[in-house]
Amino acid sequence: MVRQVDIVVVGLGVGGEEVAGKLAEAGLSVVGIEHNLVGGECPYWGCVPSKMMIRAGNALAEARRVELLAGQARVEPDWAPVAKRIREEATDTWDDTVAVDRFTGKGGQFVRGYGTVVGPGRVEVSGEVYEARRGIVLGTGTSAVVPPIPGLAGTPYWTNREAIEVEQLPGSLAVLGGGAIGVELAQVFARFGVRVTVIEALDRILALEEPESSELAAAALGGDGVELRTGARAERIGYEGGEFTVHLDKGVPVVAEQLLVAIGRRAQLGELGLESVGIDSAADHIDVDDRMRAGAGIWAVGDVTGHGAFTHMAMYQAGIAIRDILGQEGPPADYRAVPRVTFTDPEIGAVGLTEAQAAERGIPVRTGLSQVPSSARGWIHKAGNNGFIKLVADAERDVLVGATSAGPVGGEVLAPLTLAVKAEVPVETLRHMIYAYPTFHRAIEDSLRDLR
Numbered sequence: 001m002v003r004q005v006d007i008v009v010v011g012l013g014v015g016g017e018e019v020a021g022k023l024a025e026a027g028l029s030v031v032g033i034e035h036n037l038v039g040g041e042c043p044y045w046g047c048v049p050s051k052m053m054i055r056a057g058n059a060l061a062e063a064r065r066v067e068l069l070a071g072q073a074r075v076e077p078d079w080a081p082v083a084k085r086i087r088e089e090a091t092d093t094w095d096d097t098v099a100v101d102r103f104t105g106k107g108g109q110f111v112r113g114y115g116t117v118v119g120p121g122r123v124e125v126s127g128e129v130y131e132a133r134r135g136i137v138l139g140t141g142t143s144a145v146v147p148p149i150p151g152l153a154g155t156p157y158w159t160n161r162e163a164i165e166v167e168q169l170p171g172s173l174a175v176l177g178g179g180a181i182g183v184e185l186a187q188v189f190a191r192f193g194v195r196v197t198v199i200e201a202l203d204r205i206l207a208l209e210e211p212e213s214s215e216l217a218a219a220a221l222g223g224d225g226v227e228l229r230t231g232a233r234a235e236r237i238g239y240e241g242g243e244f245t246v247h248l249d250k251g252v253p254v255v256a257e258q259l260l261v262a263i264g265r266r267a268q269l270g271e272l273g274l275e276s277v278g279i280d281s282a283a284d285h286i287d288v289d290d291r292m293r294a295g296a297g298i299w300a301v302g303d304v305t306g307h308g309a310f311t312h313m314a315m316y317q318a319g320i321a322i323r324d325i326l327g328q329e330g331p332p333a334d335y336r337a338v339p340r341v342t343f344t345d346p347e348i349g350a351v352g353l354t355e356a357q358a359a360e361r362g363i364p365v366r367t368g369l370s371q372v373p374s375s376a377r378g379w380i381h382k383a384g385n386n387g388f389i390k391l392v393a394d395a396e397r398d399v400l401v402g403a404t405s406a407g408p409v410g411g412e413v414l415a416p417l418t419l420a421v422k423a424e425v426p427v428e429t430l431r432h433m434i435y436a437y438p439t440f441h442r443a444i445e446d447s448l449r450d451l452r
């Protein structure tokens, strides 16, 4: 039986849930299809629970700093309250009833199942076909890449999902991949007493960020007892007697009780039926224009568009798709000032282009660097004050095209820099602003002075 509706949203993760909910609230008849949990990766296995873990690890680290500042504190890490908080407060034990009710409360029709596009405007789920008068929105996200390393398949390795759901910590953990997931979780687990080794194929962790960020993150992880094996590729995995052995292309193998695979995420387009609407299902993402249109009557938002796997990106794109579908005015997508924060301690925030990316684009680059410990607030803060501000300016236009703000609350200090990149505030104006004393963001003024 074919049911007529205005909009079908496939995948109710961060982006899809936002689009489906807002369009339903606007009075359209919306069917939202989700085969797992409404809300997607972020609330159940991503941002939210991982940041709860990080908050807990940071509390331990701060307590350990008491000795340098305020006397004595005895720290005995216990994972039980962290696991409980993730279960009870973050995920409702991985139950999305509240989210489903929120969507249907807005007037949306919810269908649990795997949606497949079967032609222009048509989506099939569990034998029913929904025909969308206005169109289809795809918000199907990404899942963890599991590499075809000999010996890995069939072992009880973790992806982010098992790592987030863990109730009992292993004694030791090998982490494959030194990107955002690898470094954030490596630091948390190390702070709870797990012996962690990070294996990264490239010559530095957080390789997409500034080299200074990689150095800072490496020093921070080292300080927490994490062993880093950079420039090393896993060639073979052994699993015997409850123990993983990761054989590398160089150096001694890494032996650990558990293995976390965190080498990136990929959209799974193969089963979505995209050929029926002329979209390449062998691609690694769905191409969209600056209105999130992937074709006639079809939009895509979030991770699946390949513009950066961030919740704020999914929300931003959702807003644009909603406006486009409702025929409302508004600016097109603009990716010049994409902020991102790696929530290690210190936090590493960045926006726009790195120095290397700017140079690759032929931009005449000037950079400025200042160290947080040398700023008034950094010096006052003392223990745990590592960090820096790096600015990347277009020397010709005299505007910032990128910046990194690393340190305590580095992600918060990023805000004025994101605004400066987005609004192309002249460097001269930034130089003559008043920066409150003694804040962490005041170090921005020092790095402006260093611009050369």
Ligand SMILES: Cc1cc2nc3c(=O)[nH]c(=O)nc-3n(C[C@H](O)[C@H](O)[C@H](O)COP(=O)(O)OP(=O)(O)OC[C@H]3O[C@@H](n4cnc5c(N)ncnc54)[C@H](O)[C@@H]3O)c2cc1C
Pocket: 010, 011, 012, 013, 014, 015, 016, 033, 034, 035, 036, 037, 038, 039, 040, 041, 042, 045, 046, 047, 048, 050, 051, 113, 114, 115, 116, 139, 140, 141, 142, 160, 181, 272, 301, 302, 303, 304, 308, 309, 310, 311, 312, 313, 314, 343
């Ligand atoms: C450990 C971890 C930590 C993270 N931390 C952060 C962070 O701190 N900050 C940040 O900004 N981002 C973070 N992210 C990234 C963030 O989670 C994603 O960018 C965000 O979830 C993307 O939202 P989305 O809607 O595009 O996709 P998803 O959240 O992946 O949702 C897609 C949904 O579509 C469903 N689906 C797929 N195919 C179908 C189908 N055919 N039919 C029905 N349903 C389907 C899936 O089940 C899923 O629920 C983190 C990710 C991980 C893994």
Ligand SMILES: NC(=O)c1ccc[n+]([C@@H]2O[C@H](COP(=O)([O-])OP(=O)(O)OC[C@H]3O[C@@H](n4cnc5c(N)ncnc54)[C@H](O)[C@@H]3O)[C@@H](O)[C@H]2O)c1
Pocket: 147, 176, 177, 178, 179, 180, 181, 182, 184, 199, 200, 201, 202, 205, 206, 207, 232, 233, 234, 262, 263, 264, 265, 308, 309, 310, 340, 341, 342, 343
């Ligand atoms: N704080 C945040 O915003 C946050 C946190 C976690 C995840 N995320 C999002 O999730 C995405 C996925 O995170 P991720 O850490 O899995 O991926 P990633 O792409 O950030 O990093 C993966 C790392 O694994 C390395 N790698 C690839 N193959 C390897 C191999 N065979 N052996 C060793 N290393 C290998 C890569 O060189 C890279 O450094 C991120 O890109 C990010 O957008 C965001």
